[in-house]
Amino acid sequence: MLFGEQQDLGIGQKYAPEVEKQMGGRIDNDALQNYMNSVGQKIAAVSHRRSWEYHFAALEHDSLNAFALPGGYVFITKGMLKELTTEAQLAGILAHEVGHIVARDSAALMSREIGIDILLAAAASQTNSRGAMTAAQLTRQIIGLRFSRKDERDADLAGLGYMVRAGYNPNGMVETMQMLERENTVRPIEFFSTHPAPANRMTYLRARIEARYRALPSLKDGKDEYRAAILDHLKDE
Numbered sequence: 001m002l003f004g005e006q007q008d009l010g011i012g013q014k015y016a017p018e019v020e021k022q023m024g025g026r027i028d029n030d031a032l033q034n035y036m037n038s039v040g041q042k043i044a045a046v047s048h049r050r051s052w053e054y055h056f057a058a059l060e061h062d063s064l065n066a067f068a069l070p071g072g073y074v075f076i077t078k079g080m081l082k083e084l085t086t087e088a089q090l091a092g093i094l095a096h097e098v099g100h101i102v103a104r105d106s107a108a109l110m111s112r113e114i115g116i117d118i119l120l121a122a123a124a125s126q127t128n129s130r131g132a133m134t135a136a137q138l139t140r141q142i143i144g145l146r147f148s149r150k151d152e153r154d155a156d157l158a159g160l161g162y163m164v165r166a167g168y169n170p171n172g173m174v175e176t177m178q179m180l181e182r183e184n185t186v187r188p189i190e191f192f193s194t195h196p197a198p199a200n201r202m203t204y205l206r207a208r209i210e211a212r213y214r215a216l217p218s219l220k221d222g223k224d225e226y227r228a229a230i231l232d233h234l235k236d237e
């Protein structure tokens with residue numbers, strides 16, 4: 001790592017508003033945002049960096065996507081929320097992104113691919129139009145960064161453990177992979193521009209569930225809760 005944890009937070013704070021702006025802003029529904037945040041906070045509370053402050057936001061963009069910034073910022077799009085059916089599936093996505101934050105994957109990738117000095121300089125110079133344009137361009141690059149297969153596997157497996165500790169059925173993560181694979185056969189989806197295809201990911205997720213979690217008592221799916229808190233609010237959009 002070329003910079004410390006405090007700079008993780010600084011980058012997240014500086015670029016989160018620009019990410020929200022470029023992705024259409026937050027969905028204007030406090031009940032939906034509070035529900036989604038409550039699920040994310042349950043995951044964060046059992047993560048390996050539970051002392052950090054986490055921020056979860058649902059964005060208006062119609063793409064199927066989710067991503068994280070360093071320092072505890074997690075975003076999920078309206079397009080993704082519409083395709084999920086249970087709280088456990090939502091928990092799986094948020095847990096995966098928390099896994100990246102905990103491992104500082106986002107920070108390492110941004111440092112390597114963009115450069116921390118460039119990111120901090122652009123963020124600090126947003127008071128002038130040239131600086132604002134630079135920050136906007138860098139934000140588009142940040143959104144499009146692609147993790148390695150190892151980083152994705154580590155985030156998947158860490159996230160699987162987090163969602164189980166938070167009380168969620170780990171099969172929710174597999175179900176999300178199945179949904180994404182189906183959607184990608186109909187049209188290319190944005191999620192796969194920054195994440196590996198789900199086929200091999202489902203294989204190791206199922207193996208981990210069988211090895212570690214098969215004997216656990218019934219864990220939460222939350223289909224009715226998700227429908228009431230998310231889908232009913234989005235059905236007319």
